[in-house]
Amino acid sequence: xxxxxIAAALIALAxxxxxxxxxxxxxxxxxxxxxEIAAEWQKSHDDTLVISYAGSSQLAKQxxxxxxxxxxISASSDWMDALQESDDIDTATRKDLLGNTLVLVGTGxxxxxxxxxxxxxxxxxxxxxxxxxxxxxxxxxxxxxxKLGMWAQVEPHVAQAxxxxxxxxxxxxxxxxxxxxxxxxxxxxxxxxxxxxxxxDSHDAITYPGAVTKSADTPQxxxxxxxxxxxxxxxxxxxxxxxxxx
Numbered sequence: 523x524x525x526x527x528i529a530a531a532l533i534a535l536a537x538x539x540x541x542x543x544x545x546x547x548x549x550x551x552x553x554x555x556x557x558e559i560a561a562e563w564q565k566s567h568d569d570t571l572v573i574s575y576a577g578s579s580q581l582a583k584q585x586x587x588x589x590x591x592x593x594x595i596s597a598s599s600d601w602m603d604a605l606q607e608s609d610d611i612d613t614a615t616r617k618d619l620l621g622n623t624l625v626l627v628g629t630g631x632x633x634x635x636x637x638x639x640x641x642x643x644x645x646x647x648x649x650x651x652x653x654x655x656x657x658x659x660x661x662x663x664x665x666x667x668x669k670l671g672m673w674a675q676v677e678p679h680v681a682q683a684x685x686x687x688x689x690x691x692x693x694x695x696x697x698x699x700x701x702x703x704x705x706x707x708x709x710x711x712x713x714x715x716x717x718x719x720x721x722x723d724s725h726d727a728i729t730y731p732g733a734v735t736k737s738a739d740t741p742q743x744x745x746x747x748x749x750x751x752x753x754x755x756x757x758x759x760x761x762x763x764x765x766x767x768x
Contacts, residue, residue, distance in 0.1 A: 542740035546573045547581040549597035550685035554710035555762040559755045569742045577657040577685035585610050592738040598658035602731040611733040620730035621765035623705035624662050624720040629696050637718040641675045648681040650692035650701030659686035663702035666724040706763035
């Protein structure tokens with residue numbers, strides 16, 4: 523007759539279920555869309571999402587140095603490859619999530635032009651770009667300018683920023699008349715307009731791979747990563763100018 527009392531006592535002593543914290547390291551260009559997606563996720567999940575945004579190169583190096591990230595989403599395959607080579611990601615979870623375009627933007631509502639008019643449009647002004655030798659948006663931009671034969675001419679005018687959103691702000695605030703950013707950045711920032719779109723064949727394909735890290739300590743990390751190519755995340759990304767891989 524005392525069994526129900528004992529069972530109740532054991533239940534009372536059992537550890538309570540607790541929500542996990544999922545730490546995401548994501549390319550700066552994802553901020554607007556991913557913040558909205560995270561808010562939607564948390565409406566139906568108890569887990570807390572903590573998202574850190576920066577240039578993909580900076581985030582990858584932090585993970586290699588032991589930063590506690592559960593998920594890494596890069597704006598290029600190169601930095602995901604680097605983490606794969608250093609055995610910092612679970613390769614079984616790696617997936618190419620998104621695509622993007624590369625655009626030339628100006629402050630306010632600039633007139634449309636051809637990309638090849640960039641040197642003339644720029645004059646003696648500054649061209650805002652993310653770091654051209656490490657941050658994906660800057661790397662793609664330099665590739666395109668080199669292929670189109672304009673890099674040597676505009677290089678002295680390039681103002682490099684730590685990440686693409688910082689470059690975007692240089693244009694939005696008028697500190698630089700023109701900048702090279704992603705199409706999604708131009709949608710996210712109302713203070714700029716698209717002048718021209720760079721030809722897709724003038725730079726490497728813009729790909730956003732995502733993966734769970736080897737140090738991840740919550741099973742919900744993989745679930746959140748998978749959700750990024752499903753609704754409602756898919757529609758949010760597309761509304762922000764990304765293409766979503768299935």
